[in-house]
Amino acid sequence: MKELINKLAYTFIFLLVSKLAISQTPKDDLIDISTLSDNFDYDFRYATENNFLKEKVYDCSKCFLRKDVAKNLVKANDSLHKLGYKIKLYDCYRPVSVQKKMWKILPDGRYVANPNKRGSIHNRGGAVDLTIVKLDGTKVEMGTDFDHFGKEAHHNYINLDKQILNNRILLKNTLLYFGFNSIKTEWWHYNYYKSNTYDIVQKDICK
Numbered sequence: 001m002k003e004l005i006n007k008l009a010y011t012f013i014f015l016l017v018s019k020l021a022i023s024q025t026p027k028d029d030l031i032d033i034s035t036l037s038d039n040f041d042y043d044f045r046y047a048t049e050n051n052f053l054k055e056k057v058y059d060c061s062k063c064f065l066r067k068d069v070a071k072n073l074v075k076a077n078d079s080l081h082k083l084g085y086k087i088k089l090y091d092c093y094r095p096v097s098v099q100k101k102m103w104k105i106l107p108d109g110r111y112v113a114n115p116n117k118r119g120s121i122h123n124r125g126g127a128v129d130l131t132i133v134k135l136d137g138t139k140v141e142m143g144t145d146f147d148h149f150g151k152e153a154h155h156n157y158i159n160l161d162k163q164i165l166n167n168r169i170l171l172k173n174t175l176l177y178f179g180f181n182s183i184k185t186e187w188w189h190y191n192y193y194k195s196n197t198y199d200i201v202q203k204d205i206c207k
């Protein structure tokens with residue numbers, strides 16, 4: 001009997017430890033997506049003054065994401081490649097130090113997530129801002145520029161050319177298929193479905 005109780009106790013501990021191992025998200029498993037694929041285009045607006053803040057807030061143009069997020073984004077890009085398109089990245093993991101700079105320039109929760117509250121999913125490495133371009137880099141019309149704050153950027157805004165709506169749908173359907181969720185107000189922003197399990201991380205990506 002005692003042996004049986006011991007066995008059950010060991011099994012219980014084993015299961016508990018395995019469960020903890022599975023459910024724990026590593027604090028920092030951020031990787032540079034260019035180490036997985038050369039097939040992305042980049043337009044890091046926040047590393048230039050060509051953004052809604054009119055100030056450069058990044059010191060480099062690098063796309064770091066959580067490993068799972070990056071792997072699935074590569075799959076999404078490979079699938080778009082087969083249709084003659086590729087992903088152009090505007091923003092990926094955003095260090096908390098950058099979020100603070102943005103908040104200092106524009107302390108308005110309608111445009112910038114408050115770093116002193118919940119921060120942004122970009123600070124967790126679980127969000128990405130992107131568009132699609134043709135394989136030769138030619139622009140694909142999406143109806144508004146990146147970071148256009150207005151109803152024209154919303155997914156439910158349909159007063160646009162059919163081709164533009166099709167372009168948005170192609171991007172959205174591809175990303176949804178590979179585990180990303182859209183948000184209502186920004187056609188360019190996607191959250192990985194597990195992003196709310198990720199911690200906010202501070203990492204210097206420009207070193």
Ligand SMILES: [Zn+2]
Pocket residue numbers: 091122127128129188189190
């Ligand atoms: Zn975003």
